[in-house]
Amino acid sequence: MEAQVTRLVDKVWDRFLKTPPNMRVMIAIAGIPGSGKTHLAHAVAVGLNKKAAVSRRDSEDDVGVDRPQDIAIAVPMDGFHLTRAQLAAMPDPETAFARRGAEFTFDGTAFAAVVESLREPIDKDLPGLLLPAFDHAVKDPVADQIVVGHRQRIVLFEGNYVCLNKAPWSKAASPKYMDERWFVDVDFAVARKRLIRRHIAAGIAANDEEAAKRADENDLVNGTEIVENKVSPIDETIVSQEDASWS
Template sequence: MDEQVDRLVNKTWAKHQQTPLSKRLLIAVSGIPGSGKTTLAARVTQRLNALWLEQNAGLGSGPRMATFLPMDGYHLTRAQLSAMPDPNTAHARRGAAFTFDAPAFLELVKKLRKPLSAETRTIYAPSFDHAVKDPVAEDLPIAASSRVVVFEGNYLSLGTGAPEWKEAAGLMDELWFVDVDEDVARRRLIKRHVMSGIAANEEEAARRADENDLLNGRDIVEGRLEVHEMVYSREDDEWGPEKQGIVEERGG
């Protein structure tokens, strides 16, 4: 994994150096549930910031140049799911593309695409509170100093379904897709669901993976747009759920 991360960091750093000061570099990392996209996006962001600090040592603990931005916060709320024509299916399939607020996500991307200037202010994105199982509005800051934004989510290279997904993908500078064998993803998902307490045991976790996560995964693969980078996630500890720093109920 480290070799792939190093290559992507070097590529992103070089592209950032060539990007006008008035523009952000937007990168979208997508993949099926359990692919390891969160691990990849977080590590790339961390290493970009470490590299930036190395070259700007005098700035100490000042603002960073890269922001990691998961799309978990764009889950529809439980109340919104309950208001759908078929609330039982909506809740059971939470994590499918139709259970996300695609228009709101597109609005955020459009804000981040606006030219940077002295008047640019911090933009806030929603996060997801796993304790209450709902989004938290305006919780994740994207500072004016953030020149690179690394998005992470299942549907960031989706060309089907709600048109906002494809439009948002078209506004990105880079689309990366984390490719993984479905059996590997399934084993990771089972482990993750038990670790997080979403499932009481492996049998329940397997049912959740088969009846929701991997169904969504097939839609993601079948509807994927052409991407700039295919990243290959192998069956090793570096890509496992304990390395992702999250235990979640989500499809983002």
Template sequence: METIEELTGHLLRVAKDLDQSKRYLVAVAGSPGSGKTTIATQVIRKINEYSQATYDVDMAGFVPMDGFHLTRAQLDAMPDPIAAHARRGAPFTFDPHKLKKLVERLRKPIGSTAITAPSFDHAVKDPLEDDIQVLPTQRIIILEGNYLHLKDEPWCEIAAMMDELWYVDVDRDLARERLIARHLKAGLADTPEAAGARADNNDLPNGDYIKANAVKPTRTIKSAQDPRLKEQ
């Protein structure tokens, strides 16, 4: 398994030779429970520790896909709202067109003002607009989310705009173990059995779909039983 230090070193070397007007975009994808969020955020933190010490700026930015969930009101308006809410997290419960527009902005020459992106408010269970800022100094941008490598339209158009695609591969049983712990911690299930059912009926099938329908990644990162890789 590539270490956080190795991934960080790679991106720092890329940044050294990067045209000053451009950003370098990396899409980290994988099934729920793969550890992609932790890997992405740790790499971002390490890059910014270096750039703060060296240049007194943050060189790297992080944009998770969570902010591109459809709202609960949009799910309510679907033909089968009960199924839509139950399957929240599946590809059809996101807005990839909105995400594509953000990526197109990130691909343009860097200007003097920040670019904003939505986050996800877990208290209200809906996106929060303009909550994330991508600063002009942030030239390495890691986008993270389950479906950033899909062959399906328009996801494949998003993948094509990336400089690198990192796929986090995880054993299915390990992912299930992590998902059960996550759902219990988040209060999404009251018992391990209910948490397991949630994983089996939504998260793991989504992961299977991702694995079967993803474009070839630039690199594959093997997720192991490592406490650093447990998604929060």
């Protein structure tokens, strides 16, 4: 994985250097549940921020200038889950709760609006944009947990549906808003093993049997939709394998 991350960091950094200073580089990173897209997004963001720190140290123009290190930020789609109250208000709440994580259990319109806002030219006089994050303790999204300010000029959006060829996701993923679309490709059997471990660790399932049922009847059903209905073209396909770096 390290070589893949290094190549992607270098690629994004090159694009960043060619981007006007009042604009952001925005990338959508999609994949099925358990593919490792979150891990990849964070690894690339860390690599970019390290590169930026080295660049500042090497620049005589930056001597004495107070600038934060983080120019890149990974923004998870998880904060756009519908709340449990919203699921309960649906015509079939039992199915809505059972299928939580499916496309229809997210607020894609709100996600697209955020993407559209961040594509606008940066105004340093405006406060940062506050985004929600998912709180696993309360099992709901919580508002205003992530800040994307004017210094965060590289935004890596990651999530199941950020490259889905279905409105409103397709609008957010379009070249008008995203500079690149990446897809993390993984064998379903590998993803299934990861999901079983994850569901048990997160307390979603009590044992392997419950976790496997959740993976088979929800996560991997969603995965089929994600794979079969991704936007085109995909600029990067990153293969995730069952090794320690993707755990």
